[in-house]
Every structure is written in structure tokens, then in C-alpha cells.
Amino acid sequence: MTLSGIPSDAELRRSVTRGRHAVIPLEAGPSWEEVTAAAAALQERLAADDLIVFNSGSGDGRPRLTVVRVVGTEEARRLRPALDALVADFRSLAERLSERFRLEIEPASDRGETYPRRLVVDGEPWQADPHGVHCRFESLESGVVVEAHNRRPGTLDPYFLLLFAETSGRHPEVLSACVEGFHDMSRLLDLAGLTP
Secondary structure (H helix, E strand, O other): OOOOOOOOHHHHHHHOEOOEOEEEEOOOOOOHHHHHHHHHHHHHHHOOOOEEEEEOOOOOOOOEEEEEEOOOHHHHHHHHHHHHHHHHHHHHHHHHHHHHHHHHHHHHHHOOOOOOOEEEEOOEEEEEEEEOOEEEEEEOOOOOEEEEEOOOOOOOOHHHHHHHHHHHOOOHHHHHHOOOOHHHHHHHHHHOOOOO
């Protein structure tokens, strides 16, 4: 697939800034795999580690590439202590919630019984919504959301960690650096070596 109608590499590097991304519509017809390959080719051409290109789908039947500028290496380095605090906070709470889940909800579910959807952890009531290998825990008092893997609650998923940061309100420095949401959190975790 050829990339026609795409701004020059220099124009993309100049115009895509933090919070201002480029959406590039492509001609109709190529497969998902071809559009994804085009994104990878453009990513390689741009040769900028803080620009990412991805296949952003086609709500109207016309495929698109999106280019975003994610958190830079220096900012990620500066944020590392705050990121470590966020990760420790998430993992600690996810472990405590998942332990209660394994003790109170999972056995009833395994027996085919109606299982409780509420847990109390550290004196705080939580709604538990298991689905597959994950469980979404939401505090009924504060609204904090912890989405955790049932067996490996310390596993870090950029979206789940971002959701926790947003709902907890305890990690504003990391949250404010995530201008591009999931993409920035994913980049922070990658640069910190915290991805699986």
C-alpha cells in the first residue's frame, strides 16, 4: 500500500505537538493489516522516539492513521519517582482487593452459587465486578476504580493504571503528564521498564 496524501515527515514532526495529534485519512479499500503496516512504515520513517503512529480504525469505512507525540524521555525520567509511587499505590490496593476476591467471591462462584458483589477492604466497601481473568473493583465511598488481574494483581496495564490515577486523585503529576492518555501511560511504563 502506498501512502499518498500524507504530510511530509518534516511537517508531521513540526505540527504534531503534545495534545495536538494528526489524523490522516487514507483511501478506502486496504485491509486492516495493510493499514497497520502503513502505520509501522510511517513510524519508521519519522524516526522520532516520542512520535507514535497507529491504525486508528475507520468509523466511516475510510481507514485512518493517527500520529501523536507522547511524553519525552527527559520528562519521563523526571516523573519516575511519581510513577513509582503510583505503581506502588496501585499494586498494594490491587493485591488487597484481589486477596479478598479470592477468599470471598471466587469460592462461591466455583460452587455455582450466587456470589457476593461487595467486599470490605480496610473498612471501605467495594463493588466487585469479575469478568474473565480480571475484576473491576470500585469503591462505594470514593469512586476509586482498580481493575486487576485475578491471579496477578500487580500486573500493570496502562489503561487500568491510568483509570486508577484518574479516580484516586492521588497522583496528579503523572496524570497531568498523560496528555495522550493510554499512549503516554504506556510510554512511561515502557521507559521505566515496567511492562511485561
